Amino acid sequence: MQMQVIKNANVINEQGQLELKHIVISGGVIEAVVSKLEDLPQDDRAQIIDAEGKLVTPGFIDMHVHLREPGYEHKETIETGSRSAVKGGFTTIACMPNTRPVTDTPETVKLILDKAREANLAKVLPYAAITKNELGRELTDFEALKEAGAIGFTDDGVGVQNAQMMKDAMRKAKALGMPVIAHCEDDSLVKGACVTEGKFAERHGLKGIPNESEAIHVGRDILLTEATGVHYHVCHVSTEQSVRLIRQAKEIGISVTAEVCPHHLVLSDEDIPGLDANWKMNPPLRSPRDVEACIEGLLDGTLDMIVTDHAPHSAEEKAKGMELAPFGIVGFETAFPLLYTKFVATGKWDLSLLVRRMTSDPARVFGLDSGVLKAGAAADLTMIDLNAEKEVDPETFATKGRNTPFAGWKLKGWPVMTWVDGEIKWSEQGGF
């Protein structure tokens, strides 16, 4: 593979400051990061990419996404989902098992890995289900699923309702050195509701999803984690109560980690304009107070990482309206610009914090050897234009999904080029 030099890149140094660097890529890895042009190795055939004025970060890592294949190819495929990922600056994505069939056998894990290899875009890490068909009745074969390449166990899409089942899952996962990742939702508290309990639900006469439907599972599972010692990771945290429980658990050394989605940091139920299913996701948009608690949790490290929960659905499905449409919104192509514009460009967060929560933090929590920009690391990189402002236009998305509440938002911080293992997978100029 031809040597590449990305020159004049703004990179974030160990102290979290911006520094001008030149990055040498060779054989799929970062060979060197140097300050002076004269320190670059001499190679006349090297491809030079001028990053003048742009930020270059480690490729983003998204530990919670839905690629829909196998079974729901009308919503997304591994190919289209991976395109969307690299266009959003993501180089590693971990996909959820609520496919059809559910990813509960080694064959389905292998199929996902094969399709991802064919797509040859982002690195795709499959999760396997905790229970067969995600029905909560019988555990899957953890050993065989691990052997096939699953990186953790989760029934995302639904909560594991039975505490003994969850405890058994944690014991088995612990014995295999694997994490349990939980969609926290107590079904008995959410029957027939589509938005959070609160102002919007009241105004529209809708039944609400209460905060405790999430937090009650978080609390239960923290106790089970204490008992089993497993690495337990909480999906898409959306409530003040969950943040509080996770913070307390971490303080006493329980092995819990957690994630939060951009939409739960940027939107509350009071922003929902009407009965439009592009504002419907699970967990739902919560109160402004919950949003503040999630932001605080992310800032103090209670919430370890940002994930998109990219959840594409077809236009027909979303047209069924707030009560009948499926839960979920797409996320890859708006995540970074949204958070950059809302929190970094406004001076509220350090750029380095945002980048860490999307790169080195998920890598640390899940033991991935990526998420850092230094010599010897895989050349998974994202180049970003922090200044150009552009409107979110779902018609230009690479995902099949158009289901976003952010259409028309004017944002800055758009990715312009993405490398995986040293290969340019997408650029604004050249496409895929």
Ligand SMILES: NC(=O)N[C@@H](CC(=O)O)C(=O)O
């Ligand atoms: N988040 C969502 O609203 N939907 C997800 C399921 C899930 O993440 O629980 C989906 O699969 O569509």
Ligand SMILES: [Zn+2]
């Ligand atoms: Zn979920």
Ligand SMILES: [Zn+2]
């Ligand atoms: Zn999900």
